[in-house]
Amino acid sequence: MTVLENVSLKEFNTFGVDAKASLFASVKNQLELQEVLKDPRFKNPFLIGGGSNLLFVNSISRPVIHINIGGIKIIDENDDSVIVSAGAGIKWHDLVLWALKNNYGGIENLALIPGNTGTAPIQNIGAYGVELKDVFYNLIAVSIDDCSTHIFDENDCEFGYRDSKFKNEWSHQYVITSVRLMLQKNNHFINTQYGAIEKTLIKKNISNPSIQDVADAVIEIRNNKLPNPKELGNSGSFLKNPIVSKEKTDKLLLEHPNLPHYEFTGNFYKISAGWLIEKSGLKGLREGNVGMHAQQALVLVNYGNATGKELWKFAQKVQQTVAQKFGITLDPEVNIIE
Ligand SMILES: Cc1cc2nc3c(=O)[nH]c(=O)nc-3n(C[C@H](O)[C@H](O)[C@H](O)COP(=O)(O)OP(=O)(O)OC[C@H]3O[C@@H](n4cnc5c(N)ncnc54)[C@H](O)[C@@H]3O)c2cc1C
Structure with a gap:
């Protein structure tokens, strides 16, 4: 196992964000993992797998361990x-x-x-x-x-x-x-x-x-x-379908009878986040290198060399716009690494 310094994580996240890791090790088995966990330089490590559920907002000061255990x-x-x-x-x-x-x-x-x-x-x-x-x-x-x-x-x-x-x-x-x-x-x-x-x-x-x-x-x-991350940087659905009380769902249905909603548990409904984003006029909206995909409203896209900061700022704007229009906060499905 080799420990590397100042490694670009561009190939290790499907957004293709060029965040840097100051210290990086890739482990192929449990023994290598235990060895690196005992290394004092790898205190409080950040773990990375396929990198398809991560948004690196900045470069990462924590040591990174890439989990590459096969079999x-x-x-x-x-x-x-x-x-x-x-x-x-x-x-x-x-x-x-x-x-x-x-x-x-x-x-x-x-x-x-x-x-x-x-x-x-x-x-x-x-x-x-x-x-x-x-x-x-x-x-x-x-x-x-x-x-x-x-x-x-x-x-x-x-x-x-x-x-x-x-x-x-x-x-x-x-x-x-x-x-x-x-x-x-x-x-x-x-x-x-x-x-x-x-x-x-x-x-x-x-x-x-x-x-x-x-x-x-x-x-x-x-x-x-779904857009292929190899062609267009993305991390699948960026925001979760919100779980909303029956009372709130009924209120929304009065104003929006076509609101897609599915029974969840007890007195709660799952609402389509994609629909909320579309009805907030954000589906397909692009600002510079970032945007919400034109066909998949839930998918945040890196159209070029967007930074993590640009992607996160745009995603927060989407959250705020939906909250203002529908009174619902959309939580990220993706891990935001700040
Ligand atoms: C195009 C696209 C489509 C998608 N479609 C779906 C879908 O249909 N359904 C769905 O559920 N998800 C979907 N996702 C999300 C993604 O596929 C899942 O979240 C997947 O499980 C992430 O795996 P990963 O290895 O890439 O995780 P990573 O992004 O590498 O890591 C995710 C989190 O897990 C931690 N971690 C990584 N490895 C380990 C480990 N071994 N032990 C403990 N913690 C660890 C990381 O620190 C991070 O916090 C999609 C993503 C994309 C890009």
């Missing part, structure tokens, strides 16, 4: 299911492709989500009606403080909508080194209810889809819908 293996199985363990540095989509190749069902709806497997539990990644927690078995994490190893199950992680304990109480306390999922060998549960999956399958004349068909449909939809 996919089956650790247990019976006639119906397998428990698969994947290193934190495995690209999430590579794990989906591996599962499909082996005909293991459960994560096909999560195809093409950028980022690494070790980061997937942090915001409980989700798409097309499936969340990581639906297949989660447990994970292994190393304490940043004392390098001790821990196993955390679903209850420990307190998963929520784009949320987990790692985003809250456990933030900056652990490094996730591997994630274990329970996948189905047969009797796959085919989930085509959400988004345009069904429509896409009908278009292809598929009436009895396999997990591979579902993944292909999701990949097609995502490729048509």
